[in-house]
Amino acid sequence: MASFGISKELERPPRRPFLIGVSGGTASGKSTVCEKIMELLGQNEIDQHQRKVVILSQDRFYRVLTPEQKVKALKGQYNFDHPDAFDNDLMKSTLKDIMEGKPVEVPKYDFVTHSRLPETMTVYPADVVLFEGILAFYNQDIRDMFHLKLFVDTDSDVRLSRRVLRDMSRGRDLEQILTQYTTFVKPAFEEFCLPTKKYVDVIIPRGVDNMVAINLIVQHIQDILSGDLCKWQRGAVNGNGKSQKRLISDQGDGSGVLIPGKRVLLEPSSRPH
Numbered sequence: 545m546a547s548f549g550i551s552k553e554l555e556r557p558p559r560r561p562f563l564i565g566v567s568g569g570t571a572s573g574k575s576t577v578c579e580k581i582m583e584l585l586g587q588n589e590i591d592q593h594q595r596k597v598v599i600l601s602q603d604r605f606y607r608v609l610t611p612e613q614k615v616k617a618l619k620g621q622y623n624f625d626h627p628d629a630f631d632n633d634l635m636k637s638t639l640k641d642i643m644e645g646k647p648v649e650v651p652k653y654d655f656v657t658h659s660r661l662p663e664t665m666t667v668y669p670a671d672v673v674l675f676e677g678i679l680a681f682y683n684q685d686i687r688d689m690f691h692l693k694l695f696v697d698t699d700s701d702v703r704l705s706r707r708v709l710r711d712m713s714r715g716r717d718l719e720q721i722l723t724q725y726t727t728f729v730k731p732a733f734e735e736f737c738l739p740t741k742k743y744v745d746v747i748i749p750r751g752v753d754n755m756v757a758i759n760l761i762v763q764h765i766q767d768i769l770s771g772d773l774c775k776w777q778r779g780a781v782n783g784n785g786k787s788q789k790r791l792i793s794d795q796g797d798g799s800g801v802l803i804p805g806k807r808v809l810l811e812p813s814s815r816p817h
Contacts, residue, residue, distance in 0.1 A: 560645055561669070562768050563689055566676040567740060568696030569733045570625065571706035573751025574676040575601065577696055580752050581674065584762045585769075596769055598670040600642075602677020604650050605635040608660050617658040620720040625678060625732035632683050639689055645669045656714055672765055678733070681740035694761070695744040696751045700730075 566574050578599045582588050587597045606629055609617060616622040623629060634651075641648045649664040667673075681687040704725060711721045741747070748757045 560643060561671055561673045562691050562765075563639070563643060564672065564674050564765075565680045565687070565690035565693045566674055566696065567678065567680040567694070567737065567744065568698065568751075569700070569703050569737055570678060570729055571703040571710060572696045572698040573706075574678075574696050575599070576752045577694075577748065577758065578674045578676050580758055581762055581765065584758070585765060592666075593668050595668070596670055597672040597674065597765065598667055599674045599676065600650065600667055602630065602635065602675065602680055603655075604653055604665075605631045605638075606653050606658075606660065607631045609658055614658055620716065620724040622658070623728040623732060625729050625736070627679055627682050627736055630679065632686065636683070636686055636689075639675065639686065642667065642669075642673055643689065671769055678737050679740070681743050682736055687740075687743060692746070692764075693744040695741050695747045697741075697747050697749045698751050 566578055568574050579588075582597060582599060585597055587595050590596075592598075606624065608631075609622070613622055617624070638648050638650060647666055647668050650667055652661040652663055652665055653659070654661055675690070681690075681693060687693070707725065707729070708718065708721055712718065746757075746761070748754055748761075752758060
């Protein structure tokens with residue numbers, strides 16, 4: 545006889561989620577795209593224990609800085625956009641646990657003091673996990689874990705203006721922000737982030753302003769949640785026994801279809817760039 549002390553959550557078999565990576569340059573709108581997807585799916589109103597879709601940010605996996613590195617960071621002289629700034633081992637083990645359907649504890653990071661906080665955030669098992677970050681696809685071991693890879697492609701001037709406003713709200717002065725951008729952020733984007741664009745399955749120009757693209761992604765996730773694309777969970781297999789992806793293609797009129805083995809630019813032909 546089952547014990548009355550065992551919750552339904554513990555009785556439920558582990559869920560192996562569909563993992564979606566979302567990358568793009570600084571302030572390109574990655575988190576905004578993820579939040580809009582959550583909103584359109586109605587997940588924001590659901591208790592976090594019961595959500596079928598969750599968001600996890602790469603920013604939570606910044607390394608713990610040494611005292612010398614923290615002094616540099618407070619002066620805007622530390623490169624947070626370099627691959628070495630992230631704790632890739634922790635990131636990989638966390639994603640591995642998530643893929644095994646386990647609840648995980650992820651760090652919280654204070655961007656004002658550049659410190660990893662002692663408290664953590666619990667990420668509960670879900671059917672779809674959105675993992676966003678500037679270098680989400682840089683490490684191959686981590687990149688290969690994603691079932692679908694998205695790249696939010698936003699104009700560099702727009703990204704810079706957004707970053708200036710964001711960092712000023714964190715108490716940093718304009719000169720320091722611009723110096724950090726030209727010294728670290730822009731070169732790191734061109735060297736480390738932009739080259740990963742070649743690995744992605746779907747490119748989303750203009751980020752959350754591209755609602756045609758967002759709605760196609762949302763429809764795709766709804767299909768996954770309804771079980772119509774359960775092959776993704778097992779890995780669709782073609783005649784050669786190799787994994788075969790199905791991607792969303794924009795038809796130009798706002799409609800979308802799933803097609804095998806094709807990298808897609810989600811840009812409706814009826815709208816200007």
